[in-house]
Amino acid sequence: MSHLDEEALAALALGDGRPDDSSHVGACAQCRSELDAFEAAALRVGAASGAGPLLTPPDRVWDAIRADVAAPRAAQPVEPIHAVQASEQRERARASAVEDDLAPRRRRAPAWAMVAAAVGGAVLGAAAVIGGLTLATADAGATVVAEAPLQDLSTETDAGTAVLETREDGTEVLVVDTDFVEPDDAYLEVWLIDESIEGMVSLGHLTGERTEFVLPAGFDASAFPIVDISVEPLDGVPTHSGDSVTRGVLTV
Structure with missing residues (x-):
């Protein structure tokens, strides 16, 4: 079976695709997976430029997050030992940065570039940043702004x-260091969620035990302190599936 080229996939992601191409994606798992990546990129470009609203996930997602986040934050402050453990984990992550950066990484540069061009010149700046998702290399001069122990x-x-x-x-x-096992017929997606549990932004796919996500210029990460990792089926639906597996809260 022949597969769709990037131009056809980008058109589908933007809602301008041909019916025949849409039918093909419904029957081809490889093209479906590629289209998921195009759609996620288009949504992030729109959010970074202010062109569209934040994603609205099902109510069950908010209910689960409220239950997990509200109680610990209201019941107890961050313990000193907690900060020490997080600091030690960060130092171990830095020590292995060089080795991690030499490991093979999944790259979709042509795909991101195609979607960014289709969205338009008004958001090229944001698209250029998003195009670098998961491709940034460790910087010895980096300053830690906030961190979240993940659970x-x-x-x-x-x-x-x-x-x-x-x-x-x-x-x-945002540097995410976590155990990574790729699910069958699905992928892991990283989200930032606001404290009021009313809005969320997708950063992209988790691709390994260490994944780096470059935030769009001007994005206020302090307004979205909840880090959430979900299992997303290959169904073409860009909103949160409601199946969260890992979560933490960024603190200074």
């Missing part, structure tokens, strides 16, 4: 860390 929601055990860094060039990067 496995099924076992309530430690699941790594998410660290928000500012690089020497002013770029903000």
